[in-house]
Amino acid sequence: MLSYKDFGFNLTSTETYSLIRKYEKPGPRYTSYPPATFFNNSFGDKDYINLVKDSNRNSPENISFYFHIPFCPQLCHFCGCNTDIMREKSFIDKYVDAIVAEFETVAQHLDKSRLISQVHWGGGTPNSVSMKYIRRVMEKIKENFNYSGNCEIAMECNPAYLTKPQIEELASIGFNRISIGIQDFDPEVLKLINRRPSLLPEEKLLDLFHEKNIKVNLDFVYGLPGQTPDSFEDTIKRAVKMQPERIVTFSYAHVPWVKSAQKILEQYGLPDAQTKLGMFENAYKAAFDDGYEAIGLDHFAKPDDELSLALAQHQLHRNFMGYCSRESTGQVYAFGATSISQLWNAYGQNCKSPKEYIDAIKTKGTAIEKGYVMSGRDLICNQVIQEIMCNNRLDLNAIAKEKTMNVSDIENILNFDSASLNPFIEDGLITFSSNVMEVKPIGRLFLRNIAMVFDPLLTGKETNYSKTV
Numbered sequence: 001m002l003s004y005k006d007f008g009f010n011l012t013s014t015e016t017y018s019l020i021r022k023y024e025k026p027g028p029r030y031t032s033y034p035p036a037t038f039f040n041n042s043f044g045d046k047d048y049i050n051l052v053k054d055s056n057r058n059s060p061e062n063i064s065f066y067f068h069i070p071f072c073p074q075l076c077h078f079c080g081c082n083t084d085i086m087r088e089k090s091f092i093d094k095y096v097d098a099i100v101a102e103f104e105t106v107a108q109h110l111d112k113s114r115l116i117s118q119v120h121w122g123g124g125t126p127n128s129v130s131m132k133y134i135r136r137v138m139e140k141i142k143e144n145f146n147y148s149g150n151c152e153i154a155m156e157c158n159p160a161y162l163t164k165p166q167i168e169e170l171a172s173i174g175f176n177r178i179s180i181g182i183q184d185f186d187p188e189v190l191k192l193i194n195r196r197p198s199l200l201p202e203e204k205l206l207d208l209f210h211e212k213n214i215k216v217n218l219d220f221v222y223g224l225p226g227q228t229p230d231s232f233e234d235t236i237k238r239a240v241k242m243q244p245e246r247i248v249t250f251s252y253a254h255v256p257w258v259k260s261a262q263k264i265l266e267q268y269g270l271p272d273a274q275t276k277l278g279m280f281e282n283a284y285k286a287a288f289d290d291g292y293e294a295i296g297l298d299h300f301a302k303p304d305d306e307l308s309l310a311l312a313q314h315q316l317h318r319n320f321m322g323y324c325s326r327e328s329t330g331q332v333y334a335f336g337a338t339s340i341s342q343l344w345n346a347y348g349q350n351c352k353s354p355k356e357y358i359d360a361i362k363t364k365g366t367a368i369e370k371g372y373v374m375s376g377r378d379l380i381c382n383q384v385i386q387e388i389m390c391n392n393r394l395d396l397n398a399i400a401k402e403k404t405m406n407v408s409d410i411e412n413i414l415n416f417d418s419a420s421l422n423p424f425i426e427d428g429l430i431t432f433s434s435n436v437m438e439v440k441p442i443g444r445l446f447l448r449n450i451a452m453v454f455d456p457l458l459t460g461k462e463t464n465y466s467k468t469v
Ligand SMILES: C[S@@+](CC[C@H](N)C(=O)[O-])C[C@H]1O[C@@H](n2cnc3c(N)ncnc32)[C@H](O)[C@@H]1O
Pocket: 078, 079, 080, 081, 122, 123, 124, 125, 126, 156, 157, 158, 159, 180, 181, 182, 183, 219, 220, 221, 250, 251, 252, 253, 254
């Protein structure tokens, strides 16, 4: 298994820094392929419903449900999520009515013998609304579907609103995994990003969840004002001591042209790329020293975690809800404003404004604003990009065999020229031989750049993405 020492040299050395300077450029995050920037408005409600019907006959056979609650009582200035500052109760009532109605529309087209392997509540802040709303939707699911034996039922929670009775309620509804958005323990950092501190001590929260057999992910963000490599190391050391099942350290994505509140952070000074790398390295060390393993660049899990096991067998997947194993991966049917459904061959995204979403559901039962249907060629590119981003490798022979094609056919579809890998080989980031590419540990820092070589949709003039490193 990988150890941080396998990076082979000091991440904060001049050598690594010059690599960062070389490869740091705007590029897709590849949480989907094609990226959401390619979704188009010619895809509408009818297309979506037809594809939902068709999805019953395709794999993955499992069902994943995603519910989006956009509401937050206060806007954190670093936030890159789709949020809506808290509305009055009557508006939330209407929003949840719309979610239930959208669920009923889609559920009538789904084959009820398919099992649910994932339910995910994201936001915004789903735990800032009354649990009665969540219970209502979860009961609707239970009336219509059966869960797989190891179904993951998860929610993203902001600790500023987590109370003991709420944790008890989450357990009684059936939640078995909670992501707690800590971001940083340091109250000064939280103040600079306009974020309320945790209501209860974070250690206490973890104990309360564990008492209920609920697994916990702790989410952190590095690259925020007020953070230093040392302070972030302290943060992750404290996290590791708490022994959550997973630790997630997101690199702060600064996109003020999309999220105008992020501009406010610039006045406090954002850490530069090298300082950020120091934070990443310290977090990596702290997690490794305590026996966590790296999943992709930003997740850490215990060796017996299903994600670690899937990675070891090159079977790790990713959807909009995060990493998943073969067992938990389902086609994603998403509900709520801005949510993205991810069927085997298509994406469909709902309109962004909660008000428009409520109106659309009232009149049509669905609220699709845009989407993308993948061609056979796109599906191959999707598989290739996913393989690189999740499993740090690519075996073109295996993909050609699976598709009963020649490797040269696959290369043509990808518009791939092996010479474009030379800079990565020369910089010691990958190996490529007999059509098999392996990303070296240090190369993981540049996964997005490596994946971009295999992306035929890129024009070379991308500017509206966050930086790749
Ligand atoms: C839907 S969000 C937040 C859930 C919940 N509202 C909270 O604040 O804890 C899920 C996670 O995305 C991460 N995140 C949000 N904005 C980000 C940004 N600009 N860059 C990187 N990660 C970000 C945070 O770690 C956050 O916990």
